Amino acid sequence: MLSNTCPPSYVKLALPKGKLLAPIANLLGELNLGFEDYDNKTRDYRLQSVTFPYLSAKIFQERDIPIQVAIGNYDLGICGLDWIEELVTRYPASALVKLSSLNYGEGDIYVAASYHMGISSILELQLRKNDWRIVSEYPNLAEVFALSLRLKVFKIFPVWGAAEVYPPEDADLAVLWAKNEREITAQGLICLSKLLRANAFLIANRESLGNKDLSWILTRFGPKLTAKPETSIKNKPDTQGEPTVSRSSWQAKEINLALPDGHQQPPISQFLRRAGFNLEGYSEKALNRRPSINLDWVGVKVIRPQDMPLQVANGNFDLAITGEDWLLDHLYRFPSSPVAKLLDLGFGKVKIVAAVSQDIAVANIDELRLLVSSGKFAPIRVASEYVNIADKYLRDNHINPYKLIPTWGASEAFLPEDADLLIDNVQTGKTLAQHKLRIIDILFQSAACLIGNKDSLASRDKKGKIDFIVQKLRANSPLP
């Protein structure tokens, strides 16, 4: 029994990286709940409270926080309402409790269409009997939206990012985060509906609320806790002021090429230039997601490398440059997918490895299997961005039982307290060493590659053009 003289319960808090980090760090400071090193420069994911010995925190991607709180790894969490709703609309029975809106953070989740669709209101979506393609980082919110609107036929493309660049060619609607309507308009889209406010929210695990005394923290949030949580999904069109319209010109191209954003941009840019393809706007500093290329029949878009195999498979793109890791992850999930590797590019080399905490005394996967089957973990928790690669690896190695925790980056920080095994890519292995992790297996080596849609290759209209590009690239490939 807890009495007033007992020391307070040990409390674990999950805190966001990214755009919410600075405002939340401020808020915690004001409430006298500050953490050492909770700032944008921190390299440490584990934080200790400045004043309370019984309070610790860990930094996560926002998207991971509702999951971590729901499964009970953390008593409390702070993240955007968008990611909370993304979880609870799909899993209403989860142990996640929304406590209070914190009125920090900015932006809303919008439903937007391209101007080229000629749609101006949400009502028109119901009237047109299209096969709607909806792209979103929030597939569950997108599905609830489509169902509540009673769209007759729809498909949802879940993406890792850059949803705004898909319409009109590659999707009809995007469900996406934006600061405001103006930002939507600036992206060449028209805002049809505001689904919800994406402000910061304090959430708790139901068990923790039921069994632990968290009052000494909750009281610090004080009057903020009495604020009513905002309703989740609204389908009312936003009618505030007409923003200025920026319509980018758009024309369907015969061949569509997807290029990745991120750290692979410079080598890809160089490689393409050597092969005679000049791109304008494909630079890390000033990224244009629709760069122009010196071939008038090629359309280029810049999307996340993780999304490319699926987007090539469904025919949105004929060609794409991505990593073999993401190609394999896709093919393990969809074995009959019409995506094929056309060319190894050789650069952007990484190893896909399995790693455990240095505290776990295993040297290889066989020793880990013995440890797992001895019941040490029951089940072993595996963190990975590569859900399908990890799943296959665990099956092939007879690791049983296991639980897979999908992550969205910075997976190494999950070990040791929130996961036991990591499947991740490494370049040098330095990051893993910093996190006191030991590599116990190398699954395979991965490098950049050109992938293509087999149906496009079989098409009479496209084959010649694709061959032309592939041959030019092959001639300048860094590989023999």
Added chain:
Amino acid sequence: MENQMCKGMRDLLPEDMLRFRHIENTFRTCCLKWGYQEVRTPTLEYLHLFTATGTLTPSMLGKVYSFLDWNGWSGERVVLRPDGTIPVVRLYINNLAKQEVAKLFYVTNIFAFEETGRENRERWQCGVEFLGNAEAGADAEIMLLAREVIHQLGLSNLELRLSHAGLVKALIKELKLSSSEEAKVTSRVLDGDWQALIEAKSASPELQELLSFLLSLKGKSSGFLHNAKALSLQSSPILRASLDDFINVATLLDSLDCDYQIDITAVRGFEYYTGGCFQLLAGGKKIGGGGRYDNLVPLMGGKDVPACGFALYVDPVVMLLPQGSKESTEPGVLIKTRRITPEAVKTCFNLAQSLRNAGYTAQFDFTGRGVFNYRWTVLVSQKKPFSFTIIDRKQEQRRDMTSIAEILGALEGWR
């Protein structure tokens, strides 16, 4: 580690399966005798089959088990069948549309997420779909068929409650609400909240009278509906036409001496019903329901084919059947031998096969540890030439025999 079962899922044990099969067999036998043909649809269907028709409410669609198939790179989702009728109508349109009339039945499981995990998320139903007949006679036929199945199962206190989806929709229309208000009232009513009809203020005095008549009283014959019609002289032709249609069905049931109760609220959940609807209750529990759905086939891209159907919910019916009500009535023989030699086992197998061919259930107990409930036990001696001792528990007799033929003769005599 305990092997846990998924939440909301359930094992059916031998005792459950006896009752389950009893229901299924009774249902199948009745349907076949009434000229219906059995069909089976796949467990997986495209999600858009259920969204495109606009026939499942968003709240039902929010509870489907949907996921990406192995070829789901196009974003096309599939679902575990959330409803029995829509897949059968798809099957009809795809394969049997040449037939003007199709009388189909099925036993199937349907899947719907249920939040607490205390209720079943996988439920079984015995369904009937009568496609191609718009007459009230078809409505009466499926109600009588449902009633016969329940009667054959030996369930007592059966209640048949009648409503009419066309009448309910016409009543809502009669309120003359704005389209968004009307949609709101409709979905409240579909979710069983009939107060919505009373609360809608715009009703004329006559309509209010009619509503309170229909909602507060329960009729027991077509006379009730004639009275309702007399109260709705000012109403729209659509409302009066649906009342006439309702009267036709009720009059037929009257002439067939089929007891029922007219309860306008006995329609729920499904948006595809257009005409007469009914719910079946036994011991106060809802055990089935059905109705006429004349627009579903054309909505799903088929021809203008009228249809009606019903489903019996197996799970509540199982609960209502007495335990052990359907033990196997076949006579059983247990075969034992003390020493297991190849020759002795061969003799046991030969004996068992002969017994089975003669219509007995026969099995072995080589360990002596099994628990059996058979009337007869045959002990096979340990040495050649094998002899047999047969024990009859009922008559408390014991006889020695030398051949299988002799055993069969003795068993026949005892029976």
